[in-house]
Amino acid sequence: xxxxxxxxxxxxxxxxxxxxxxxxxxxxxxxxxxxxxxxxxxxxxxxxxxxxxxxxxxxxxxxxxxxxxxxxxxxxxxxxxxxxxxxxxxxxxxxxxxxxxxxxxxxxxxxxxxxxxx
Amino acid sequence: xxxxxxxxxxxxxxxxxxxxxxxxxxxxxxxxxxxxxxxxxxxxxxxxxxxxxxxxxxxxxxxxxxxxxxxxxxxxxxxxxxxxxxxxxxxxxxxxxxxxxxxxxxxxxxxxxxxxxxxxxxxxxxxxxxxxxxxxxxxxxxxxx
Amino acid sequence: xxxxxxxxxxxxxxxxxxxxxxxxxxxxxxxxxxxxxxxxxxxxxxxxxxxxxxxxxxxxxxxxxxxxxxxxxxxxxxxxxxxxxxxxxxxxxxxxxxxxxxxxxxxxxxxxxxxxxx
Numbered sequence: 001x002x003x004x005x006x007x008x009x010x011x012x013x014x015x016x017x018x019x020x021x022x023x024x025x026x027x028x029x030x031x032x033x034x035x036x037x038x039x040x041x042x043x044x045x046x047x048x049x050x051x052x053x054x055x056x057x058x059x060x061x062x063x064x065x066x067x068x069x070x071x072x073x074x075x076x077x078x079x080x081x082x083x084x085x086x087x088x089x090x091x092x093x094x095x096x097x098x099x100x101x102x103x104x105x106x107x108x109x110x111x112x113x114x115x116x117x118x
Numbered sequence: 119x120x121x122x123x124x125x126x127x128x129x130x131x132x133x134x135x136x137x138x139x140x141x142x143x144x145x146x147x148x149x150x151x152x153x154x155x156x157x158x159x160x161x162x163x164x165x166x167x168x169x170x171x172x173x174x175x176x177x178x179x180x181x182x183x184x185x186x187x188x189x190x191x192x193x194x195x196x197x198x199x200x201x202x203x204x205x206x207x208x209x210x211x212x213x214x215x216x217x218x219x220x221x222x223x224x225x226x227x228x229x230x231x232x233x234x235x236x237x238x239x240x241x242x243x244x245x246x247x248x249x250x251x252x253x254x255x256x257x258x259x260x261x262x263x
Numbered sequence: 264x265x266x267x268x269x270x271x272x273x274x275x276x277x278x279x280x281x282x283x284x285x286x287x288x289x290x291x292x293x294x295x296x297x298x299x300x301x302x303x304x305x306x307x308x309x310x311x312x313x314x315x316x317x318x319x320x321x322x323x324x325x326x327x328x329x330x331x332x333x334x335x336x337x338x339x340x341x342x343x344x345x346x347x348x349x350x351x352x353x354x355x356x357x358x359x360x361x362x363x364x365x366x367x368x369x370x371x372x373x374x375x376x377x378x379x380x381x
Binding site: 059 | 135140168176224225234
């Protein structure tokens with residue numbers, strides 16, 4: 001699994017490539033933990049290139065969601081492949097997360113923030 | 119003695135390591151596709167398998183990485199049966215709390231996924247050691263949940 | 264490729280087959296095992312395969328055993344299995360072959376059953 005991060009309009013855009021399962025989820029978690037510790041609370045997780053996600057991957061997203069809500073932030077998702085989307089729907093996470101087709105839309109959906117632009 | 123058609127299911131032995139799950143998915147995908155299941159159905163089978171293996175490794179084997187897990191896939195005209203055999207602690211389905219879909223939880227969805235994605239699921243604890251998990255998927259499964 | 268080593272002991276009308284190549288009976292070993300077993304059996308109708316040397320058996324190994332069983336059944340005889348290890352027995356059960364074969368804990372017990380055979 002590969003992770004790449006960018007910051008756009010004060011929002012962290014994290015693109016995940018590959019499979020997310022119990023074997024490698026700790027890597028994703030620690031990356032998110034580092035970002036949260038730095039004070040980030042708005043995220044777009046780009047799942048375009050995620051070919052597989054199990055319950056541990058979903059749990060990580062739910063955990064992130066709960067943590068950012070404390071700081072009045074949000075997590076939005078984009079690019080979910082149909083088979084991953086199906087899994088989301090099975091446990092009704094489609095009602096919890098706002099999802100978009102691409103990064104651009106997802107970032108644009110956040111309300112304008114007062115932070116200075118990089 | 120009359121000849122009886124004997125179908126021998128492909129079998130795979132895995133070490134009880136989380137990093138072996140990807141290989142098991144690939145193995146299952148190949149057999150599911152050979153059996154005529156489409157990619158979406160195969161990905162659901164792979165997810166059920168991943169959840170089952172995670173449970174065996176973390177719970178039945180308490181994360182010991184030197185144990186054995188046996189898989190087999192049996193295909194017939196109507197079904198694909200995936201079996202997972204471990205030799206660890208017994209898993210009693212009845213002792214699990216049911217999942218509350220009303221509020222998102224961090225964890226506890228593994229068994230829920232297995233039961234939502236497969237048509238018949240049975241944990242047989244009567245085997246001498248460990249558990250025998252049998253999961254059946256009908257070819258003609260429609261959307262569920 | 265090294266030759267497959269199979270010991271064959273004749274005890275009256277019964278041939279007891281025991282691999283000297285301890286390890287797996289999988290796709291790599293199954294053809295050699297089967298060829299040696301057929302050669303060792305000759306015209307014999309009654310045989311026992313001592314499974315003790317095998318740590319693992321897969322569908323190719325199972326297919327070899329089934330084919331030997333068919334051959335002997337066709338002659339009015341039988342193939343029995345003895346002393347499977349834990350994983351081998353589990354695979355036999357997974358494949359439901361414990362209903363096709365008579366499986367004994369030891370070779371002597373398997374032999375006993377044959378004593379009264381025609």
